[in-house]
Amino acid sequence: AEGDAAAGEKVFLKCRACHQVGETAKNAVGPKLNGLFGRKAGTIEGFSYSDANKNSGITWDEATFREYIKDPKAKIPGTKMVFVGLKVDREIDDVIAYLKQFGPD
Template sequence: MVMACQAQAADLEAGEKLFTRVCGGCHKVGPSARAAFGPELNGIFGRRAGSTEGYVYSPEMKASGIVWDREKLTAFVADPSEVVPGTKMRLWGISDAEKVDNLLAYLATFK
């Protein structure tokens, strides 16, 4: 069995490419990141869902009560509306464990 591994084992470069290709059209990260089509994703680990300034979330996201962690993010990128029914995020889900590992390791570098 492949363990859900921590940042050291993940491929950050692959994670960055994946982010840019699959998420980057709607989300920004980094020092100059701000709300775009989707909310900026700096410090997403431990962040309460629907809580960034300057972004208008769906009522469902705001009311979800989620605090983003590895498990929630993994489930969300696999199927957003399964985790937050009514969310306005539309994504052809990613469920390949290795890809998700790389992606989350990359996101975790943005505090």
Template sequence: MLKYAFVCVVLSVASSPVHAQDAASGEKIFNQCRACHQVGETAKNTVGPVLNGLIGRKAASHDGYSYSTALKSSGLTWDKATFADYIKDPKAKVPGMPG
């Protein structure tokens, strides 16, 4: 699970270098995401889609999840900066996102 927590750390401190102690911080940060998203080999779509392989993936493209029209038509491809902007304020990044 730490390698997935690392991804969250990278996304939460996208412009800062990541250090070993950040993995624990990332796991703590990911606990907020865990309510809706899963990661790992056995991950399944729940309230939100699986986050495995998020970076480099087109928004609204994970199979088996029903995305909002706004996200489907956003044209976004997830990278660190795009995701960091999105998680700060999804409705500002993708107008029309449901609340």
């Protein structure tokens, strides 16, 4: 379903402990998430990724992101992202709509 970016901003509160996104975003516990869709996994400059993430061969698009965010450790065994995942499809739709607002730097 088509996501709602405003609702996705609230879903992103679950990510904010570790991730920033937007004009002033910096890498933190996790990499900044600007320009996510269309980008190869593990390629934000200055962030120290796990080998598992860097070598995953994933390009982030809606399909790969959906699989990942439902169960990060299933999609990328060995990832250092410690997050149980988003289990509600509607929340995934909404967070995708939210993240799509932010292009690459």
